[in-house]
């Protein structure tokens with residue numbers, strides 16, 4: 001997989017959702033920079049189709065509507081890309097919020113159905129956390145068999161639907177298998193597709209952290225995944241140390 005923008009990595013440890021915004025409009029220059037960034041985001045699965053559209057929202061807020069077919073791989077990919085946008089927005093001093101409840105302005109774009117949006121704008125308060133203790137998250141032991149690995153923390157802090165953090169990371173032999181909790185009735189029905197997005201977000205944070213550690217990554221799907229009680233297998237990352245050459 002190509003390298004994600006490495007300046008997104010430190011934002012993982014500071015970001016937070018913004019729910020109150022100033023009346024000030026977003027400067028045109030910031031919108032242009034965002035548009036340029038969106039044209040360069042890296043997909044998780046290049047074969048999956050995804051489209052993004054910047055649109056006005058309420059007041060001086062804007063939103064990025066994201067489009068893909070509602071299937072696991074397409075949604076893992078969509079959220080993997082959208083989370084790069086979330087981190088970029090927050091890196092640029094704006095605030096953002098993933099929002100699964102806002103209705104689409106346009107139900108279709110580039111032949112793809114509407115999936116989710118990210119609202120953004122000029123935040124009322126600085127949208128930055130100054131310490132990891134300000135994140136309300138599960139302990140690393142609950143989300144991985146190797147909680148001591150540094151990249152696990154980057155996944156642990158990722159945003160998720162209702163802050164449910166549905167991910168589990170099974171790490172063995174230079175590979176990471178990513179699982180999603182089956183959960184209760186709501187998780188398996190109404191929230192199912194949102195949890196696919198949560199997994200794409202987790203994969204984005206994992207890849208940023210692993211690339212920062214100097215690994216190159218190959219994404220693949222294991223045909224015979226290990227059984228993980230209460231979880232459903234989603235995707236795997238094969239990790240290899242990058243070769244250092246003297247040339």
Ligand SMILES: Cc1cc2nc3c(=O)[nH]c(=O)nc-3n(C[C@H](O)[C@H](O)[C@H](O)COP(=O)(O)O)c2cc1C
Pocket residue numbers: 015016017018097098099100101102116158159160161162163194197198201
């Ligand atoms: C796929 C997805 C959908 C979300 N939908 C909503 C939403 O509809 N309304 C809302 O207020 N927050 C929504 N959130 C934001 C989460 O509640 C928030 O990320 C989580 O509580 C963690 O907080 P943080 O982002 O400040 O770290 C959503 C997050 C994700 C990842």
